[in-house]
Amino acid sequence: MADNKGLDPHMIPKLNAFTKKLHRDVYPAVDPNRPEHSQAGKVVVITGASRGLGRFSFAVSFARAGAKGIALLGRSAEDLAETEKLVGETNPETPVHSIAVSVTDAAGVEKAFDEIVERFGVPHVLVNNAGAMASADTIFDSDIESWWETQEVNVKGTLIATKAFLRKVGPAPSAPTTIINLTSGASIGAIPRLSSYSISKMVNTKLTQYLQVEHPTITSVCIDPGVVETSWTDKEALAFLLPLGRDTFELVGAVGVWVASGDKSFLSGRYLSINWDVEELEARKEEIVEKDLLTLFHRGGFGGPDRVVV
Numbered sequence: 001m002a003d004n005k006g007l008d009p010h011m012i013p014k015l016n017a018f019t020k021k022l023h024r025d026v027y028p029a030v031d032p033n034r035p036e037h038s039q040a041g042k043v044v045v046i047t048g049a050s051r052g053l054g055r056f057s058f059a060v061s062f063a064r065a066g067a068k069g070i071a072l073l074g075r076s077a078e079d080l081a082e083t084e085k086l087v088g089e090t091n092p093e094t095p096v097h098s099i100a101v102s103v104t105d106a107a108g109v110e111k112a113f114d115e116i117v118e119r120f121g122v123p124h125v126l127v128n129n130a131g132a133m134a135s136a137d138t139i140f141d142s143d144i145e146s147w148w149e150t151q152e153v154n155v156k157g158t159l160i161a162t163k164a165f166l167r168k169v170g171p172a173p174s175a176p177t178t179i180i181n182l183t184s185g186a187s188i189g190a191i192p193r194l195s196s197y198s199i200s201k202m203v204n205t206k207l208t209q210y211l212q213v214e215h216p217t218i219t220s221v222c223i224d225p226g227v228v229e230t231s232w233t234d235k236e237a238l239a240f241l242l243p244l245g246r247d248t249f250e251l252v253g254a255v256g257v258w259v260a261s262g263d264k265s266f267l268s269g270r271y272l273s274i275n276w277d278v279e280e281l282e283a284r285k286e287e288i289v290e291k292d293l294l295t296l297f298h299r300g301g302f303g304g305p306d307r308v309v310v
Contacts, residue, residue: 009246012227013275016185021277024246029278030254032065037261039065043123045116047103047161048130050074053225053252055083058127061253063091069120072098073112103130103157113164125260126165128158128181135196147196154200158207172217178260179220181208183271205271209295212269221259224273225252247274270294
């Protein structure tokens with residue numbers, strides 16, 4: 001199947017396939033309305049909730065799953081109000097609270113989490129969705145400040161929100177606790193003009209691995225949201241993705257809810273694409289853990305008893 005530009009619109013999920021069956025829209029196994037995916041009793045915190053995936057994917061899907069409370073963090077109070085309205089329309093029984101704050105403001109984020117605990121209680125799920133792509137140039141042409149701004153939001157912002165969350169839930173919470181970090185397929189390859197963004201997302205993937213090692217009772221998963229038509233795909237550097245933007249907001253959010261449902265510890269510290277069939281993943285969970293799949297690793301060679309040091 002090809003579009004009018006001669007591109008297979010499914011080329012990216014096919015190239016990145018870990019499962020035989022791939023999805024680009026919600027399917028029964030990840031439907032947030034299913035009883036086994038209920039988020040009843042859980043407090044969910046979503047950063048970058050003023051637009052895009054934060055609004056149309058995660059806020060809507062966790063509302064559909066009946067979360068006890070949803071806290072929305074973002075820079076624009078006006079835009080957050082629109083997300084809050086959408087959550088209310090999706091599920092009037094799910095309380096929602098918006099806090100205008102930048103994830104790069106450590107003191108502001110700490111205060112926001114104090115407010116969340118006071119309003120809803122200790123949170124159970126953190127979705128580190130806030131992201132930026134300030135720089136979209138080659139390394140030679142890039143502006144250093146713009147290049148670094150992407151790191152400030154995507155890396156430092158994720159770290160700040162994560163630490164604030166960990167301080168509330170404790171280093172080894174007994175209640176089911178989930179951290180979802182947003183990564184990107186760009187973190188795997190080397191797309192020209194996307195060095196800052198790609199590197200920042202690779203760091204988030206590695207940060208997720210560290211969370212699993214240091215906080216093994218918390219399920220920490222790095223989600224690649226595929227190719228969704230957002231304001232980002234309008235950027236010149238990402239224009240090539242427009243014909244490939246077949247993944248839906250609903251699928252991204254549904255996979256997020258699935259990760260936060262039941263025991264998904266076999267995926268903790270790992271990379272997960274929203275396109276992969278979750279039933280196949282479940283069937284391979286022992287293999288994934290035993291072979292330490294879906295993590296960053298060196299593709300060259302690995303040591304062994306036959307190696308000689310000279």
